[in-house]
Amino acid sequence: MPLKTSLLNKGIIRNDLKTLYWFPILYTVILFFVVPLQLISRIPHLKDSYPHSHIFGILNFGGDGTQQVLIMTVPVLLALILFSYLQRKNPSDMFHSLPIRRRTLFTSHILVGISFLTVPVIVTGLFTWIVQIVSNLHSYLSLRDILLWAAITMVMNTVMFMSAVFVGTVTGITLVQGVITYIVLFLPMGLLSLAAYNLQMFLYGYSFRFHLGNKDGFFMAISPLYRILNLNSISGKSLIGYIIFSAILYILGSYLYQRRRLENNMQPIVYKNLGYFFKYGVAFSCMLTAGLYFARFEKSIPWVVFGYLIASFLGYFIAEGILQKSFRIFSKKTFISYGIYGAVVAIGLLGINVDLTGYEKKLPPIEEIKGVYFASNFYSYQHREDPNFYEDENIELIREVHEEIIMNKRDVKYNQRTYGRNRGDLYFVYQLENGDEITRSYEGIDLSPYQDKIEAVNSSIEYKKMAYDVLNVEAKDVEKITFRSYEIAKDLVIYDLNEIDELLQLLKDEIINATYEELNDSRIWGSVDLLLKQKGTEDDSIRAESKIYDKATQEYYDGINVTWRKSFDSIDAWLFEKGYLEEARLLPKDVAFIAVDIANSYEEAKKIATSLRENKQFETSDKAEIDSALQNYSNHWGYDNFPIYVVAFYDENDNRITYGSFDQKHVPEFIKAYFEE
């Protein structure tokens, strides 16, 4: 009887097979419907164009998410069924009075469980393979695709199953086992995000963005449930990682099972110390969630602290009630242990508040800074190849801005955000000489005190070279240049190499010499698109986003968009000289007259724009005045100040060519004079 002393017991395995044989059969049938049958049903569509889109999702977990739901539920359900004896009294007594070691019971049930989850997948994989061979689908899906699908499904099934089994060794009620399984699989990610969001409220300069934003890979690693929700493919390395994870769960579970006090079955959690963990965990999670809620809707620290107090109290006592399965939980003991929790949290918050670690005041010495990212957005930090400033002058300016922000801490602390024109965000990422990185972010702060320095940095050539790709392009790489005007439908395209060369140089000069204000002006003719010769590689996902679709060749090219500003006089002059100007943009000679009216709200502006001609507020057909209006209007009215000067341009047939508005700074004198009368 070699099995007798081993980790497996034939009798137990045979009995599980006898009582649960229906489970793998049902699972196989479901998988059959979800995979091979789906494939068969889509075969007729494969003659269409884009055949891959019809196959898509069956073997790579796309589509309607049925497979994800199966992975998340089937293994947990099986674990609950297989180990339900451990969560009840009578079956537990029966099983544990048998002449079988606990570890043997545990291992035997697990073996059955994993086979029940694995065999159906293998069978389904075989079916799929047969479908692939019979229907000759080799060009759409390979054996490797099928194997990978099977491997991912089996491994993730095992992870879910082992997690539920592991949880089962510490719980004493099946329902609790199920609920805690899902909580545990989601908790690391949820708790970390909540903690980071909450920390952001209390720690000046801290932002979850740097630490947790866009860290999908990290979240997937710590929370398998998140991975399954976003399942498409998993690398071989990760699969091995999950197998090791499952093995660790087995070893830990086996240990806990060994030490389990069976007399505590029917208690939600059979280990008393884990009960504390549960209570404090629930209290902490509730606290952080409430903090987030109050921060969002009340936006003040007293409210957040109030939320902390109420939610942690509720969470703690609800957890206590669940553990004791009773409403009579208000004893001195529970209040004391809640008090301990409260005290620890209070000390922690106080520590953050007085900046014990020096986080808020930390500013690297200038000689240690190698480079620094500095911007009012987070996006370019992630999407630029090298987003850092390296020139001493800029580093100095940036550090000064940062220093001032730290000194102004008292005014802006605790999520007290400013609103209006000067509101903005600033992000700092210092790359230090020793390889360290310091990240700080200040969101929703008043930028006006630092505006001069920000402008100085953003007027520097170093900045412009980062922000304007056109400065880094050579004429020989440019296929063509397209002028797209807002006002006229037809584009002007320049193919001539010499012309491209001249134009590119003019564009570069304009940008290099432009002031900060000019580069942020709202008066725009349209855009100048540079189409690059070299086709981008397919796998470069970041660049693919910026690809330009060329109507002529029906292909996507790498391209650069340059905003065509009205301040670019040299471009206008060049176009005029070459005789292209009237093809490129609207000219006064194309406009018969203009009409102007003022509005005091966006809604009114919108209404006025359509009926300017009828109302006849102000009209002129003077070409000089039309030119001035053309040069100064913007094709939107998103200003903070009212009234809005709405303007429309008409041709000789009374048709409206375009409309827009004047920023108050740029309203032509003759219009201003008319309306001020």
Next chain:
Amino acid sequence: MIEAKNLTKDFDDIEALKGVNVVVEEGSIYGLLGSNGAGKTTLLKTLAGIYKEDSGEVSIFGERVFENPALKERVLFIPDSLYFFAGYTLKDMAEFYKSIYTTWNQERYITLQRVFNLDPNKKIMKLSKGMQRQVAIWLALSTMPKVLILDEPLDGLDSVMRQKVKNLLIQDVADHQLTIIVSSHNLRELEDFCDHIGILHEGAIVLEKDMDDLKRDIHKIQVAFRSPLSEEVFNSMNLLYKEKRGSVYLFIARGDKNAVTKYFAEFDPVLLDILPLTLEEIFIYEMGDVGYAIENIIIK
């Protein structure tokens, strides 16, 4: 030999067993008597190796029971509330036991079918509670156990079946040197069955007795004399209880029956009766103060 030494067991905040000492000789039937909540089930489940001892030791034939499959194969536990797999027939269940216990004796299983007279193809869940208990005993006996631990085994059986089961167990004790530990909250149920009785009260054994000794050595004496006797006469005897109703004395005394009779005869009594004691009375007198505390609970 089954032995529990200084066995303690806590249920969270409650001390279920507080240093229990029990010794059960091989081939004997040990009755564990106690009220509900006295700790009987906890003690039995620890003896059966289901619960782990908090402190102290539990051993059978000199070996620790917990996580000892070889030993547990010979130790069968039948709990007070039984569990069978859903939808299983008696035959299915027998097959399960057969696959678990290498000691399973198919002949015995078939022989016992005649005794219990149950249809092996019937679903167990559909049987009455009493019948289910018979199934459990039947299956247990078919594994040829050396030790049987029974928690309230006679509950739910009719009197005919009760006697049948008792006889069967006694027969097994005689034939196979089977050792039985049986719990009950009812003394009368154990009276004609056990050779030893232990009383478990609030997590501790308060009394342990050999039934034969008990009945032999304790007597109820009714005696009356012409003239009152001095106290010294009584004090020289081993009296458990003394009461005077008019001129009639009532004694509960320990000792040899003839010696007691002879002793009183010397004082020329008007009346001298040696009366039999019921087991209940014996226990109550033996236990003194504790006896009065649990009298109402265990002796109905």
